[in-house]
Amino acid sequence: MTRLEMELIITLDTALHTTGNLRRPGVDKAMARTAQGDPVLPATTLKGFLREKAEILLRAWGHPVCLGPEPDRMCKGPEPCRICRVFGNPRHPSPLRFSDATLIHADEDLSVRAGVAISRHRRAAFPQRLFFMETIPSIPERPIRGQAWCEGDFFDPTTAREAAALIALAARWGIAIGGGKTRGLGWIREIKVNAHIDGEPLPESALVEIWRAWREGTHVA
Numbered sequence: 001m002t003r004l005e006m007e008l009i010i011t012l013d014t015a016l017h018t019t020g021n022l023r024r025p026g027v028d029k030a031m032a033r034t035a036q037g038d039p040v041l042p043a044t045t046l047k048g049f050l051r052e053k054a055e056i057l058l059r060a061w062g063h064p065v066c067l068g069p070e071p072d073r074m075c076k077g078p079e080p081c082r083i084c085r086v087f088g089n090p091r092h093p094s095p096l097r098f099s100d101a102t103l104i105h106a107d108e109d110l111s112v113r114a115g116v117a118i119s120r121h122r123r124a125a126f127p128q129r130l131f132f133m134e135t136i137p138s139i140p141e142r143p144i145r146g147q148a149w150c151e152g153d154f155f156d157p158t159t160a161r162e163a164a165a166l167i168a169l170a171a172r173w174g175i176a177i178g179g180g181k182t183r184g185l186g187w188i189r190e191i192k193v194n195a196h197i198d199g200e201p202l203p204e205s206a207l208v209e210i211w212r213a214w215r216e217g218t219h220v221a
């Protein structure tokens with residue numbers, strides 16, 4: 001078996017909201033938090049974000065990959081697609097385990113933002129749809145930073161390298177993460193991926209080589 005370990009360092013340009021399960025007074029959508037009460041970017045949010053971006057990119061390059069996240073739209077055959085081989089589906093568990101991202105932010109206090117649900121058809125704001133959402137504020141000079149881990153065991157070094165390349169490719173997609181994306185929250189400045197295979201750092205050049213092969217369709221799954 002080949003062990004793949006990846007450190008994901010996330011930098012955000014805007015405030016972040018990821019809805020948690022806890023209820024807080026005066027807030028309709030409370031932040032997801034650890035047991036200790038620290039705000040987090042949950043592993044499921046991070047994994048779902050990376051899966052969605054990987055699907056879009058591989059499909060754009062003509063790779064036959066299935067459409068998540070609904071389980072019945074994911075591939076069902078004995079040979080899972082390149083996305084399911086890395087991110088898993090109900091029949092093929094993912095070899096990778098993601099951690100929650102712990103968040104480092106300059107301001108200790110979370111801020112509460114008001115939002116109004118807007119009808120896309122009528123372009124009108126309804127007063128009864130006003131809600132309050134807890135966010136981590138972001139200061140341009142000291143952006144929110146998060147650190148997560150992703151690791152797993154693969155059949156051989158090739159499949160481990162391909163999994164690292166897929167995660168790193170999706171991480172290059174600069175777009176919003178978490179809740180309130182259309183309200184300008186959670187804009188990613190950068191997700192840096194530091195990958196190690198069996199303890200050895202995986203160089204950027206190895207990733208670029210795999211991306212080039214995928215783009216040219218020579219490694220179509």
Ligand SMILES: [Zn+2]
Binds near residue numbers: 065081
């Ligand atoms: Zn699939």
